[in-house]
Amino acid sequence: MPVVETVLAFVNTRADGGGRQELFGDGHSFEAWLTEHDEFGGGHTVATDADAAAARELRDALVTLLLAHSGDEESLGEPLQHAEQHLRRAGALYPLATVVTAGGVELASPQAGVPRVFGTVLAAVTTFAQTGDWGRIKACRNPPCHFGFFDRTRNGAGLYCSTGCGSQVSMRNYRQRQRRESESPPEA
Template sequence: MEAPRWNGDTAALVLSFVNTRADGAGNVEIFGTAAGFARWATQRGLLDTATVVTDSDAVAARELRDALVTTLLTHAGDPDIGDAQVAEAERYLRQAGVRYPLTTVVTAQTAQLLAGSSGVPGVLGSVLAAVTETAQRGDWMRIKACCNPPCHFGFVDRTRNRAARFCSPGCGSQVSMRALRQRRKQADPAAAGESASGRA
């Protein structure tokens, strides 16, 4: 079986973008402020330090990121993501594709997609370009978000059968333990209540 062909730049950019959320592991929200979003973009060479970034730009970045995270959760088969959420994410991503257009750049050696704008629209367009190039290589479905609700960390599924649902064994164990506690609670609500009061 042929190994997946990864373009580190495109996959790394997508994962860096989606992994800016606050999560259960103590990571803070990077796009919570204009300064946080600007710092992330300039560190990756996507934005000039002289560019003015506003709070509404940070909101736009969060909205694009959240739509992508929903999509990545569907790649992982998250049962908590319903059809309505998927449709809303896809609708937003179609609108983003119009708002942040891409340009095809062809040279004698390569052809690639680049953001068609500069400034903040160029940053978000660059993320969409990375998503598109990853999909064109057939690797998009391997980029997933962890199905452990406090986490949702983006990761690359490198398993042969593409069945990974969690970013780490620890997240998988947390979900299994929550499911076990829920089954016990449903089987014997009184015992579950006594157990909880005993722990208190």
């Protein structure tokens, strides 16, 4: 699995109010997700509720960074600082090892179980960030979607994961303008 898909598979596990369910809600749901996504190295790992909570924290910190890539003002400042601090702590808790072979070099988690899963996510983030396209992995600015996506626009200015989300935001803004105009007193 290419690294961008690894990052997106992990961050796109949250409920969105539009039908997507929380996939890291508890240990059982996190364990089921790991079973379906063997590429994370979790295999048949037993996951606890604490593991699921740690996965949500890691995912939410990454989503905050991706929202910052989209220019979402609510994610900037203190939320972004907290996310970056959490990711630094995660980097210390789930160290990576350099694996050198005749075919190339990659970062991998030397740990087992859930720590290996988190290390695999961090390795994918690190590897992709080094490509120079890190800023193109974004989170949709349509609340509550925040679905992660790779911005394929020519100028890197994409803000939404789909045209549907872009349309929802446009319609919401239009309705707010209409409401404000109808509530404001007529000019004399």
